[in-house]
Amino acid sequence: MGTDIRTRNNVQILGNPDGPVIMFAHGFGCDQNMWQRLVPQFSRDYRLVLFDHMGAGNSDIDSYSSAKYSSLAGYTSDVQDIMAELDLRDVIFVGHSVGGMMGVAAAAADPSRFKALVFLASSPSYMDYPEDGYVGGTSQQDIRELLGSLDSNYMVWAANMAPVIMGNPDSPELHSELEGSFCRVNPTIAREFARVSFLSDVRHLLPDVTVPTLVMQCSDDLLAPVHVGEYTADQLPDATLAVMKATGHLPHVSAPAETADTILGYLLRAA
Secondary structure (H helix, E strand, O other), X not given: OOOOHHHHOOOEEEEOOOOOEEEEEOOOOOOHHHHOOOHHHXXXXXXXXXXXXXXXXXXXXXXXXXXXXXXXXXXXXHHHHHHHHHOOOOEEEEEEOHHHHHHHHHHHHOHHHEEEXXXXXXXXXXXXXXXXOEOOOXXXXXXXXXXXXXXXXXXXXXXXXXXXXXXXXXXXXHHHHHHHHHHHOOHHHHHHHHHHHHHOOOHHHHHHOOOOEEEEEEEEOOOOOHHHHHHHHHHOOOEEEEEEEEEOOOHHHHOXXXXXXXXXXXXXXXX
16 A cells, blocks of 8 residues: 555645635745745635655655656646545645646646646746747756756755756855755655756647646746746636746745735736
8 A cells, every 4th residue: 555645745734724725836856845935925815735746855755656756747646646635626726847837737637626827937848949949948958967967966966056046146045045955855866856847848738728827937037037938828728927026946935925926916816
């Protein structure tokens, strides 16, 4: 018998038990703790479901299977399993970075459990595809070098990349926070999850996502530039694009007030 889903993904339920459900899905190298600055903004009115992807945070590392988690489908199935286990309905799904890709895949496969999607600094493909004119923001050569550096020495990679990914050079404490988060992830699993994050491509699924979606992009984000948000919103049948003043790739960490206000404002208008 497999590990209970709630234990496997360290599922935590917070906030108003009678409120609408918001499910937060973190990105690569992070865990549910990265949402801590948003929790106070939502907990009065919403029922919050947080969890850790396999290998992150307090997930059950013994449940990790390379065969399952070498593709986005493995992580997407975890999202679907958690929703089914908790019998969640009308879910507002907030996915950061690759977490947004999981939301695309899950909502395209079965929109019945979703009320709305929020993609936070996400991208349908981080890699450029010159053959069809798509510019994700990172060349295939750059991604090969990034993954090679990560394979060579994960801890050095974490120290070097945390400031680049976080942005906000005037806030070195945030760089340290992200580096610490990187270093809490099992290095072997992190290497495989990095490949899932940077090599996945869900562009073909965007037209199949019928759920209303808020696409949130930062004004300056090395990994998910504004034009990627514009592309995503254009490909989705029912999308609203919000370009924030926030910079870097983790606005829920560097600009939590603006991030929360943007999400809450969208939900209020959509109600």
